[in-house]
């Protein structure tokens with residue numbers, strides 16, 4: 001192998017599903033040096049291989065399963081991996097990250113990335129083991145739910161340690177928000193990556209590896225790791241980390257409701273009066289039976305629940321995240337937590353994104369309330385708020401694209417277009433992605449985060465908890481004493497363009513490294529200096545020890561993904577918010593009257609980003625400064641550079 005850097009397996013797998021061939025190729029040196037891994041490398045590959053002409057569910061689309069240099073490299077947390085593709089739900093850049101144990105296993109099996117091209121004639125699954133890969137017939141597994149799929153693959157190889165990423169019936173049926181389920185109940189949920197896998201006739205990716213990862217300078221790397229882990233002990237975030245360990249992300253139900261940001265009744269308001277019934281204390285006391293962690297994670301925010309009896313009795317399962325509780329709970333006016341557990345579990349087994357699924361159902365419930373939908377449209381289902389029987393039936397119908405479920409399987413944007421009339425007013429999405437569990441009317445920078453996020457309305461590409469949780473020391477050290485007060489005011493739009501620009505580039509590195517954000521970014525423990533400390537001794541890429549180079553790498557990756565979307569028609573017009581969140585003042589709760597000042601924040605953001613305020617297009621000199629000459633040349637030909 002001539003690939004010079006450590007920390008990587010050094011190979012990627014280029015799979016031609018149409019021909020049934022797998023090609024093992026050496027990782028390209030410049031991919032690692034300039035784009036690090038994960039998101040960054042995927043952006044480079046998708047830029048080259050897909051574009052405006054690519055139908056996301058056609059053989060021409062490419063699905064990438066990727067890791068980063070920190071995956072499986074004795075770093076906490078290092079169990080994550082990601083998927084990227086052109087998105088079927090949104091038609092733009094799509095990516096979804098997931099924890100568990102599969103990421104390290106793929107790397108130990110000898111690959112940093114898997115690229116799935118074409119479409120297999122028959123259902124298959126991809127099996128990776130110690131530098132080798134094969135496509136295996138999956139006709140007997142097709143149609144199975146995700147847990148059974150994993151069990152059958154393990155049984156077939158007589159290896160209970162095999163790790164999998166599997167789709168369920170929803171992915172097979174190309175539900176546009178079909179998810180990929182990793183290790184039973186961890187989900188690469190967002191943006192429909194499961195639908196892309198299904199369109200390629202691929203049921204699963206399975207891996208078992210025993211190859212090690214070499215480290216460039218072991219002593220220096222371990223010393224850098226110790227420095228980073230010391231941050232966990234800082235009293236500044238002791239309480240946040242303790243809460244994550246005790247409640248997982250369920251504690252957000254209480255925290256977010258308290259500030260009036262908890263999506264309730266299809267985002268009508270941000271305050272749910274029955275939040276305690278779906279909140280952290282109740283779950284911890286009555287249902288939680290164990291704490292869990294992803295590979296190599298010192299935080300351990302995962303947990304296991306059991307419902308002993310009653311209609312929704314279940315054997316131990318992974319407890320739902322905050323987002324699932326919000327989507328099937330407050331946002332559908334459902335205070336029955338056991339029903340929420342059930343709906344989340346069914347989504348995992350069927351392979352559905354809980355956020356998009358819950359949000360699409362709440363959208364339909366609002367249309368029902370307003371008389372835009374009637375029993376004639378819903379196959380006779382009564383979509384009154386909080387009707388958990390109807391919700392459970394809809395989840396099954398969506399996964400199987402059965403009747404009314406086939407319409408909701410398209411997500412809120414497309415469903416609203418087909419329903420017509422005023423339905424679009426109640427579709428809460430950006431770029432076609434249903435909003436995650438935050439309301440920008442109660443938190444200004446969240447509005448900007450949603451608007452500029454390359455994959456649509458969610459908080460995972462740049463959310464800052466510096467101001468949300470209130471860290472004056474961090475705000476002052478990162479942005480200066482003079483800006484700290486305004487940054488810390490969550491209802492002020494001032495300096496939020498700076499904040500989100502900074503976080504976007506940081507997260508570009510985080511998502512390329514590939515690590516988890518819980519307990520690292522929230523609370524704000526790690527910053528650019530973390531990567532300056534650990535990447536160079538791990539990989540031997542000495543430029544990564546230079547803070548300027550690391551910052552510029554973040555900018556490069558951010559610009560590349562933005563440019564990918566520009567080619568698909570995204571401009572400032574699309575970097576916006578749905579009408580409900582942009583122009584209906586918050587009607588109730590602690591944030592009553594709140595509205596985001598998106599225009600002001602966007603102007604500032606574009607200035608920092610090096611883009612034109614009118615179109616959002618990048619400046620030629622900015623792209624060349626960060627080493628994206630090929631992007632500048634391409635956008636120039638298309639007339640997509642700032643004037």
Ligand code: SF4
Pocket residue numbers: 077078079099100292293294295297298299300301302516517518519
């Ligand atoms: S913080 Fe939670 S989600 Fe993140 S790696 Fe650790 S256990 Fe997994």
